[in-house]
Amino acid sequence: MNHLPRLQSLLGDRLDALLLYNEANCRYASGGFAWTDGFAVITPAESVCFADFRYIEAARQQVQGCEAQLLDGHTAEKVGKLLARCGVQRVGFEDLTLSVAQYETLRQRYPHITFVPLKNELLLLRSVKDGEEIALIRRAQAIAEQAFDALLEKLCPGMSEQQIASALEYEMAVRGSEAPAFQTIAVSGPNTSLPHGVPGERRLQKGDLLTLDFGATCGGYRSDMTRTLSLGDPGEEARRVYATVLEAQLTACRGLRAGITGCQADALARDVISQAGYGHAFGHSLGHGVGLDIHEAPGLSPKNSEPLPEGAVVTVEPGIYLPGKFGVRIEDMAVLRADGIENLTKAPKELIIL
Numbered sequence: 001m002n003h004l005p006r007l008q009s010l011l012g013d014r015l016d017a018l019l020l021y022n023e024a025n026c027r028y029a030s031g032g033f034a035w036t037d038g039f040a041v042i043t044p045a046e047s048v049c050f051a052d053f054r055y056i057e058a059a060r061q062q063v064q065g066c067e068a069q070l071l072d073g074h075t076a077e078k079v080g081k082l083l084a085r086c087g088v089q090r091v092g093f094e095d096l097t098l099s100v101a102q103y104e105t106l107r108q109r110y111p112h113i114t115f116v117p118l119k120n121e122l123l124l125l126r127s128v129k130d131g132e133e134i135a136l137i138r139r140a141q142a143i144a145e146q147a148f149d150a151l152l153e154k155l156c157p158g159m160s161e162q163q164i165a166s167a168l169e170y171e172m173a174v175r176g177s178e179a180p181a182f183q184t185i186a187v188s189g190p191n192t193s194l195p196h197g198v199p200g201e202r203r204l205q206k207g208d209l210l211t212l213d214f215g216a217t218c219g220g221y222r223s224d225m226t227r228t229l230s231l232g233d234p235g236e237e238a239r240r241v242y243a244t245v246l247e248a249q250l251t252a253c254r255g256l257r258a259g260i261t262g263c264q265a266d267a268l269a270r271d272v273i274s275q276a277g278y279g280h281a282f283g284h285s286l287g288h289g290v291g292l293d294i295h296e297a298p299g300l301s302p303k304n305s306e307p308l309p310e311g312a313v314v315t316v317e318p319g320i321y322l323p324g325k326f327g328v329r330i331e332d333m334a335v336l337r338a339d340g341i342e343n344l345t346k347a348p349k350e351l352i353i354l
């Protein structure tokens with residue numbers, strides 16, 4: 001994997017170099033190598049990943065496209081020389097993630113450099129996935145679904161939310177997931193009205209809904225899916241809500257494609273839920289990009305008036321949440337194509353009653 005040419009495409013009229021500290025951006029620049037407390041300098045002629053003693057041996061073996069160099073007491077001087085050698089005057093920096101202290105240090109350390117905020121440029125670049133990235137996400141998703149199937153064999157009344165979340169993470173790990181893509185959500189009964197509820201001591205009982213939101217990681221790339229299931233008959237209202245969320249999710253999957261705006265995408269599902277009278281109960285956006293970060297661009301959101309790019313991997317996750325009662329969310333992950341989507345999630349979406 002080598003994303004250097006893509007990063008270098010940002011250089012030219014406005015920028016001479018990029019200075020990257022964000023861990024996901026650094027991993028992207030290094031061709032997949034992950035390290036912390038370091039940074040990367042990208043210029044048209046020379047690109048270097050700086051990693052400290054803990055990482056440098058692995059970095060020298062694994063970094064692709066860039067050169068790996070030891071981060072030590074001489075690094076600031078080395079970077080100064082590198083920038084001078086490459087005639088760099090304007091450096092793009094990550095204004096969205098760099099701390100104020102880091103920014104002040106940079107300005108003091110390199111007083112002759114003009115620092116230019118990158119805003120969302122890198123996020124837009126990363127939002128379009130190449131074949132290798134999609135292959136990793138596809139593999140992560142397949143692992144998550146196999147783990148889900150294995151969990152369904154084990155689920156029974158009396159298991160706590162924490163035990164269910166741990167079991168699911170274990171099933172993903174033994175199938176090759178590097179780490180959970182995010183803290184697994186397993187919420188049951190009335191807790192299902194909490195879209196990002198934290199698994200607790202509550203034990204599963206007959207008549208409960210159970211919402212599982214989880215993902216695996218392969219080569220740093222994440223997956224994301226949600227299923228809501230039921231232990232026995234959940235009752236008439238829950239069935240009606242489930243049917244509404246499912247209709248919204250299927251409608252969004254049918255209408256979604258590259259080129260429509262994030263706002264239009266969101267409306268595909270929101271209109272169905274609003275018409276059923278639950279508009280007030282769908283308080284989050286329809287979906288988000290997924291990649292090296294679990295939440296990245298583009299947003300399938302009323303706030304995003306930009307067209308969605310072809311090749312982005314996004315979630316489609318409408319939900320209805322009724323505080324004190326229950327909630328339902330159904331989430332797939334899909335690649336945006338010009339004429340529709342390629343759904344990476346194969347698990348069935350009809351209500352599973354255990």
Ligand SMILES: [Mn+2]
Pocket residue numbers: 224225315317331
């Ligand atoms: Mn999600």
